[in-house]
Amino acid sequence: MTRVLEVSDLHKSFGGITAVDGVSFHVEQGEILGIIGPNGCGKSTLFNCILGQLKPSRGEVKLDGEVVTGLKPHEINRRGVSRTFQLLQVFPQLSVRENLILAGQEHQGGMLSRLVGPRDAGLGDVAEQMIGFFNLGHLADEMAGGLSYGQQKLLDAAMAFMGGPRLVLLDEPAGGVNLTMLADLKQRLAAINAEQGATFVVIEHNMDFVMSLCTRVLVLAEGRVLAEGTPAEVRADANVIAAYLGH
Amino acid sequence: MTGPRATTRTLWPWLIGLAGLVVLLVLPLGLARYGLYILSMWAVMTIAAIGLNLTLGYAGQVSLAQGAFVGIGAYAGAIATTNGLPFIAGLALAIVLCFVVGWLLGYPALRVQHHYLAFITLAFSTLAFLVFRNEEWLTKGIYGITDVPRPRIFGLSTDGPLAFYYFCLASLGLVSLATWWLIRSPWGRAFVALRENPVRALSLGVDTRRYTLIAFALGSVLGGIAGALYAPLVEFVDPTPFTLTLSFNLLMMVIVGGSGFFFGPFLGALISVLLPEWLRFAHGYYLMLYAIFVMALLAWSPTGILGIVQKLIADRRTRRASATRAAATATFTAEKSS
Ligand SMILES: Nc1ncnc2c1ncn2[C@@H]1O[C@H](COP(=O)(O)OP(=O)(O)OP(=O)(O)O)[C@@H](O)[C@H]1O
Numbered sequence: 185m186t187r188v189l190e191v192s193d194l195h196k197s198f199g200g201i202t203a204v205d206g207v208s209f210h211v212e213q214g215e216i217l218g219i220i221g222p223n224g225c226g227k228s229t230l231f232n233c234i235l236g237q238l239k240p241s242r243g244e245v246k247l248d249g250e251v252v253t254g255l256k257p258h259e260i261n262r263r264g265v266s267r268t269f270q271l272l273q274v275f276p277q278l279s280v281r282e283n284l285i286l287a288g289q290e291h292q293g294g295m296l297s298r299l300v301g302p303r304d305a306g307l308g309d310v311a312e313q314m315i316g317f318f319n320l321g322h323l324a325d326e327m328a329g330g331l332s333y334g335q336q337k338l339l340d341a342a343m344a345f346m347g348g349p350r351l352v353l354l355d356e357p358a359g360g361v362n363l364t365m366l367a368d369l370k371q372r373l374a375a376i377n378a379e380q381g382a383t384f385v386v387i388e389h390n391m392d393f394v395m396s397l398c399t400r401v402l403v404l405a406e407g408r409v410l411a412e413g414t415p416a417e418v419r420a421d422a423n424v425i426a427a428y429l430g431h
Numbered sequence: 432m433t434g435p436r437a438t439t440r441t442l443w444p445w446l447i448g449l450a451g452l453v454v455l456l457v458l459p460l461g462l463a464r465y466g467l468y469i470l471s472m473w474a475v476m477t478i479a480a481i482g483l484n485l486t487l488g489y490a491g492q493v494s495l496a497q498g499a500f501v502g503i504g505a506y507a508g509a510i511a512t513t514n515g516l517p518f519i520a521g522l523a524l525a526i527v528l529c530f531v532v533g534w535l536l537g538y539p540a541l542r543v544q545h546h547y548l549a550f551i552t553l554a555f556s557t558l559a560f561l562v563f564r565n566e567e568w569l570t571k572g573i574y575g576i577t578d579v580p581r582p583r584i585f586g587l588s589t590d591g592p593l594a595f596y597y598f599c600l601a602s603l604g605l606v607s608l609a610t611w612w613l614i615r616s617p618w619g620r621a622f623v624a625l626r627e628n629p630v631r632a633l634s635l636g637v638d639t640r641r642y643t644l645i646a647f648a649l650g651s652v653l654g655g656i657a658g659a660l661y662a663p664l665v666e667f668v669d670p671t672p673f674t675l676t677l678s679f680n681l682l683m684m685v686i687v688g689g690s691g692f693f694f695g696p697f698l699g700a701l702i703s704v705l706l707p708e709w710l711r712f713a714h715g716y717y718l719m720l721y722a723i724f725v726m727a728l729l730a731w732s733p734t735g736i737l738g739i740v741q742k743l744i745a746d747r748r749t750r751r752a753s754a755t756r757a758a759a760t761a762t763f764t765a766e767k768s769s
């Protein structure tokens with residue numbers, strides 16, 4: 185087993201608030217790691233520090249054993265790591281297809297070929313497959329801004345896969361998505377994981393979603409790792425029950 | 432069902448473009464010298480506005496410096512050609528100069544956005560004007576550079592107003608084709624991403640820094656090309672046309688026509704260049720009328736005239752779609768009840 189991602193002693197403070205307070209964990213190739221924890225415990229901040237959106241105050245992030253702390257988000261993305269944000273982020277004035285092509289185009293060829301090469305950066309077929317896979321077929325040429333919230337959320341997730349990533353970090357993919365679509369999404373993530381061996385880290389408040397999808401769960405509380413283990417272990421952990429599951 | 436709809440959607444702009452082209456080719460044959468001058472000015476200003484539309488409309492970077500780039504291009508062209516160099520050399524100089532200066536002006540945009548960026552580009556505009564006026568050894572200051580020659584193209588003289596008009600029109604045609612290609616390429620998509628959500632774009636591997644600088648540089652280059660044509664059109668270059676007013680005018684052209692629409696600058700420049708002629712009867716009041724028109728337009732449609740057109744088309748499409756749906760439901764209920 186290879187360690188795709190390794191985070192050691194990561195700290196991040198904003199003025200007086202310490203949002204992430206010495207977090208260490210790792211993710212093995214092909215795993216689906218769930219991250220749970222109360223609101224404001226630093227989950228999104230942890231993602232932002234791993235992916236270069238924020239500069240950690242201390243600590244180190246390694247991808248495949250290589251230190252990437254301090255790299256820019258697009259540089260980390262080009263090393264095969266993609267993400268979704270907690271708040272929905274699609275490009276409303278581009279069509280669904282254009283959103284998907286955009287999401288992959290910077291992984292194709294060089295700067296010049298993106299100017300003089302094909303319009304779809306050679307991603308037409310891949311985008312078509314992704315549209316089919318995420319059930320967006322009838323919406324392919326609609327502006328993303330005109331889609332329903334749930335549909336945009338699916339598109340948002342689909343975009344994360346366009347660059348053929350090895351590691352995908354999803355921040356609350358299930359937030360605001362209805363039950364049928366949620367089951368759909370879970371099934372698709374599991375399929376991509378099984379078929380392409382993509383590794384996932386998923387932040388989620390929906391316990392059923394986390395417990396049924398993830399192979400391992402990390403519990404954060406107040407910026408620290410409270411517990412770690414299989415879904416069953418975490419569920420049984422006295423600390424977790426006291427601090428988070430609570431009922 | 433999407434088939435025919437998609438074709439009409441993509442066909443319309445082409446038909447209108449073609450009709451416009453025919454008018455632009457035939458109309459000038461019946462025009463006098465002044466009419467040709469006005470039309471040539473329209474072509475030149477459209478090129479500059481297309482550049483600003485690239486930077487502002489597509490890539491979302493506010494700039495109040497496009498007029499300064501027209502000035503840089505005009506001086507580059509005028510200085511080169513009055514010193515015996517061919518037009519093409521002046522044009523190349525304008526392009527290179529504007530690319531480099533535009534690229535450098537892009538750096539502040541990496542740090543600040545919106546009105547802060549507007550202020551920085553505005554300051555640059557003022558700086559450029561002062562250079563045009565004060566650096567007499569280079570620009571001849573307020574006396575200006577006289578007798579800027581008109582180019583020979585493939586051995587043909589463009590001295591006459593009709594020939595020069597066709598030369599401007601051909602240049603506009605080339606610039607339009609290149610821009611059309613650019614905005615439909617992955618670069619164009621990245622520009623829009625920059626405008627709509629730079630944070631998300633960055634997380635998808637889009638090097639937003641580089642694309643911002645490119646957007647500024649390319650937009651400025653088009654300003655420079657417009658300038659290199661402006662100089663031989665007017666045959667005289669002095670600092671007065673290149674004050675902030677020109678930058679504001681170009682901004683108005685882009686916004687009135689429809690920022691982020693390919694044909695926006697064509698329309699905006701047409702209104703800006705022709706309106707003073709049409710409103711001649713209003714004498715000194717024409718600027719007031721123009722100002723009132725712009726205020727009313729933007730209050731009604733912040734996306735300019737083409738924004739209105741797009742909304743009308745979208746409304747009609749929705750109406751037609753709901754009519755089809757209503758008809759389908761009616762048939763369905765009729766079939767069920769029979
Ligand atoms: N840019 C910022 N500036 C200042 N404080 C911040 C910033 N981002 C996050 N914080 C603070 O850091 C703490 C952790 O926030 P974070 O968004 O990481 O929580 P979270 O675990 O993702 O919560 P949720 O489950 O609600 O999404 C919070 O107290 C928050 O107010």
Ligand SMILES: [Mg+2]
Pocket residue numbers: 227228229270355
């Ligand atoms: Mg969060």
